[in-house]
Amino acid sequence: ELKVEQNPLFLSMQEGKNYTIYCNYSTTSDRLYWYRQDPGKSLESLFVLLSNGAVKQEGRLMASLDTKARLSTLHITAAVHDLSATYFCAVDLGSSGSARQLTFGSGTQLTVLP
């Protein structure tokens, strides 16, 4: 059974600071997603990482994937209040080209303090 573990589960950080969220998973996969969820809302896609060593950046967020270590990171640079949300990583267990079955981590609830 695939397990996806995120840490930390809760993160309070000051505006302007940097921090990293970690996502470890237990089974080989070369497709990993990061999503953002605001309270009471649905999931917003942030990044799709499709190969070992993949790195993607959007604004103050940068995601990377190490398939050999089964680890993905989401790095936050110079945090601002608007980044406050819950962040989920998800690993795709789909067994064939058209199969898509995401297993999500428990989420990291990020609060950026002024």
Next chain:
Amino acid sequence: DAGVTQSPTHLIKTRGQQVTLRCSPISGHKSVSWYQQVLGQGPQFIFQYYEKEERGRGNFPDRFSARQFPNYSSELNVNALLLGDSALYLCASSSVSSTDTQYFGPGTRLTVL
């Protein structure tokens, strides 16, 4: 372009009742997946349909069923509702290309009393 749409947005049912949730994917997307998100947890995979065929099923009881229609829209049915079925039900669509992602709809909030 319209995103993934779901209906209804909110639903209140009592134990033992049955419920049907509906989802329309992004135009051109042939894959629809359903997830259950209990408050404070990550979403859990229920079903995936592609080209009207079931391609994946999560660890949910047989009370949960789904289907996909020729226009790629989908329904999720839950019979004999339990209190524990109270959750946000999310539908996601994708194009299943090699670089695709899954795009989530706004969800249906189901409350079972």
